Amino acid sequence: MNMTIQGARVVDVRSSLPRHKTLKYGRRKLTDIRSAAVHHSATLSGSPEAFARYHVNTNGWPGIAYHYVIQKDGVIYWCNDPEAISYHVGNSNRHALGICLVGDFRTQKPTPEQLDAANRLIQHLQVQIPSMKQVFGHQEYPGYAWKNCPAFPMGTFRTNYSQFLQKAVSKVDKPKQVPVAISLNGSLLSVTGFLQDGVSMLPVRAVANAAGGKVEWIEQTKDVRVNGKDLNEKLISGSAYAPARELAAALCLQIEWDQATKTVRMMKGSVSK
Ligand SMILES: [Zn+2]
Structure with a gap:
């Protein structure tokens, strides 16, 4: 280590x-x-x-x-x-x-x-x-x-x-951040995420709200949950960011990555439970 x-x-x-x-x-x-x-x-x-x-x-x-x-x-x-x-x-x-x-x-x-x-x-x-x-x-x-x-x-x-x-x-993290666009059911959100070590990190609250998910903030442990699922989130200036795949799974959304436009596309679809 x-x-x-x-x-x-x-x-x-x-x-x-x-x-x-x-x-x-x-x-x-x-x-x-x-x-x-x-x-x-x-x-x-x-x-x-x-x-x-x-x-x-x-x-x-x-x-x-x-x-x-x-x-x-x-x-x-x-x-x-x-x-x-x-x-x-x-x-x-x-x-x-x-x-x-x-x-x-x-x-x-x-x-x-x-x-x-x-x-x-x-x-x-x-x-x-x-x-x-x-x-x-x-x-x-x-x-x-x-x-x-x-x-x-x-x-x-x-x-x-x-x-x-x-x-x-x-x-530590800001200089390394590459912005990532977020599209939900075909429309671009006004918020962005960022790429870190090859993982897209998305703003939890904004994305969950747009997708109609339930966000809980557990003050005592500084923990964020979406639809009851615990995420490996990162706090940056008071906002929680979580890996796109984890967030999409918690919101039951399908996910695709568009490398050319650096966009995470999330959409409702047949999601295996
Ligand atoms: Zn002791």
């Missing part, structure tokens, strides 16, 4: 951290990952090496609990493959990726560098792992309400994060 993150320093310590002699973490597919779990280390200071030693020697675990550790200076340490099902949120381990900020936030505050690095890391990972749509504090996972981790307000973190994300996404 590409871990070059603009504005952040990533140090790959996966092969140098202490590991259990025989035990190994189970593996999963990247598409099994649904959320990023944010932790604090609950220690005033620390390092990936120190955490790994504790998790292996004291807890008897296969390796360090976290996939990423973020030091107070904002340096991100890459500790486990995202595919490793490491131990950090109990029953939710299979679908969660663990990110630990060094510090005890019951008495300390995360540094601005740490929060910035966490934002950049999560944004980067959501591009690499599109199934990872949510960000939760450890405490927000089922069965962990009692645990004061990460001991800073996740609501505020998510609000700041989504603002950061929108800025970052629109900054």
Whole structure:
């Protein structure tokens, strides 16, 4: 996985951290990952090496609990493959990726560098792992309400994060965008989509409204659904864009791509269910 993150320093310590002699973490597919779990280390200071030693020697675990550790200076340490099902949120381990900020936030505050690095890391990972749509504090996972981790307000973190994300996404994506015209049942819509990495991304709300589909916006998770179907959408300046094929399927429309005019044509027709 590409871990070059603009504005952040990533140090790959996966092969140098202490590991259990025989035990190994189970593996999963990247598409099994649904959320990023944010932790604090609950220690005033620390390092990936120190955490790994504790998790292996004291807890008897296969390796360090976290996939990423973020030091107070904002340096991100890459500790486990995202595919490793490491131990950090109990029953939710299979679908969660663990990110630990060094510090005890019951008495300390995360540094601005740490929060910035966490934002950049999560944004980067959501591009690499599109199934990872949510960000939760450890405490927000089922069965962990009692645990004061990460001991800073996740609501505020998510609000700041989504603002950061929108800025970052629109900054990164706009220069690469090739506009795409959209035709519905033979007439061109006034809105356009864009081509990204060979995929046509269409404005969800405008297209769904024109086609008479039902759009739901789930504020808490920043999720968009069309006719009840979850889409791999991307938020750009507050508007959701989804891959044309997914959107057409949710709207029960047939779809064609006209390369010459860069037009997505969608029409009602015999659609297999
Ligand atoms: Zn935790």
